[in-house]
Amino acid sequence: MLKTVISTFLAVLLLAATLFAADPPEKIKWLDYRQGMARGKQTGRTVMIYFYSDSCPSCTKMEQETWKDARVVAALNSRYTPVKVNVNTEREVAGLYKVYYLPTTWFIKPDGKSYGSRSGYIPAEMLLKILTYIPD
Numbered sequence: 001m002l003k004t005v006i007s008t009f010l011a012v013l014l015l016a017a018t019l020f021a022a023d024p025p026e027k028i029k030w031l032d033y034r035q036g037m038a039r040g041k042q043t044g045r046t047v048m049i050y051f052y053s054d055s056c057p058s059c060t061k062m063e064q065e066t067w068k069d070a071r072v073v074a075a076l077n078s079r080y081t082p083v084k085v086n087v088n089t090e091r092e093v094a095g096l097y098k099v100y101y102l103p104t105t106w107f108i109k110p111d112g113k114s115y116g117s118r119s120g121y122i123p124a125e126m127l128l129k130i131l132t133y134i135p136d
Contacts (some may be wrong), residue, residue, distance in 0.1 A: 007056035013024040026073050028082050033093045036083030040110050046134055047108040048076065051094055057073045058121040075131050107134050 031039060033049070040047035052059040066072055074080045079080060087094040087102065097106055097117070107115040108132075115134050120131070 026065055026077065028073050029077050030082050030084040031089060034057055036081050037112070039106070040081040040108065041112070043081065044110045044123050045079065045081045046110065046115070047081045047083055048109060049085060049097070049106040050101045051087050051097065051102060051104040053084050053087050053102050053105070060102055061121055066122055066124045066127055071114070072124050072127055075128065080131070114122045 030050075036047050036049070039045070050062075052062070085093050087099055097104070101119040103121065104117055104119045105127075106117040109115060120129065
């Protein structure tokens with residue numbers, strides 16, 4: 001009986017160690033505005049600027065859904081320069097892009113010119129389609 005309990009305990013312990021040792025899911029490697037624009041120019045990658053606010057419900061939904069989608073994370077980290085701008089703390093940057101609605105996502109060429117923007121919540125599937133049309 002004791003052998004069975006010990007064996008079961010060790011099996012559970014081994015399973016728990018395996019689960020906790022697994023790599024955590026990858027996250028988007030966000031940069032601030034100045035870093036991101038410099039990196040986009042340096043690497044020749046398109047810069048995606050995400051304007052948000054902590055008090056914006058649609059922004060929270062994007063944080064919980066779109067930005068956690070593994071396909072979106074992989075696409076942005078491998079082919080784009082992702083930039084995250086809080087409009088409450090970086091009002092000057094938000095003003096440069098005339099951000100009036102949140103969230104707003106801009107796509108910027110490496111030379112600083114704009115491909116365009118999209119206001120409002122963007123589901124992962126839609127963002128993936130947008131990313132296929134914008135050169136990386």
